[in-house]
Amino acid sequence: MAVLARLREVDRSEPAERPLRIERRVFGRAPAHVRVEARRLANTLSALRRPLVNLHVRDISLGGLSALTEHPIEEGEQLEVYLPSVNGMPPWDAYGRVVRCETSPLGYRVALEFEPRPAA
Numbered sequence: 001m002a003v004l005a006r007l008r009e010v011d012r013s014e015p016a017e018r019p020l021r022i023e024r025r026v027f028g029r030a031p032a033h034v035r036v037e038a039r040r041l042a043n044t045l046s047a048l049r050r051p052l053v054n055l056h057v058r059d060i061s062l063g064g065l066s067a068l069t070e071h072p073i074e075e076g077e078q079l080e081v082y083l084p085s086v087n088g089m090p091p092w093d094a095y096g097r098v099v100r101c102e103t104s105p106l107g108y109r110v111a112l113e114f115e116p117r118p119a120a
Contacts, residue, residue: 029059029066034084036067041078055081055110064096064113072108073101079112093117 034057040047055067060083073079081094100111 029061032057032060032065036081036083038079038081040073041080042074044074044077046074047077053079057083058109062114064099064111065094067110067112068104068106068108069110070107073098073110075099075101078115081112 036055036057038053038055040051040053050071053069053071053073055065055069057065057067059066065081075098077098079096079098081096082091083094084091094112094114095117096112096114098110099113100109102109
């Protein structure tokens with residue numbers, strides 16, 4: 001819960017003025033430069049061949065994260081990510097769904113939307 005409280009603080013610290021473009025995000029983002037390993041939960045051939053992917057997290061919010069990776073990940077694919085201490089927040093586990101994976105000069109830019117953890 002301390003993680004959620006810390007992310008809420010970041011959300012409140014955003015400037016009151018926003019650019020003219022329409023922002024669809026519900027939660028503000030905080031920069032985060034950390035490398036993490038994500039476990040792919042899909043049973044696709046590409047996920048079975050490469051069950052772990054390295055993510056270079058660029059920013060994070062209560063709703064998800066944006067990261068760079070060397071390998072493409074299918075939209076809709078579910079990932080499990082262990083996030084170490086970031087921006088003074090304690091480490092935590094996250095579970096999410098890939099909502100976007102686009103080519104980038106540095107590989108692939110992935111947007112992960114957090115979801116509740118699956119029941120055992």
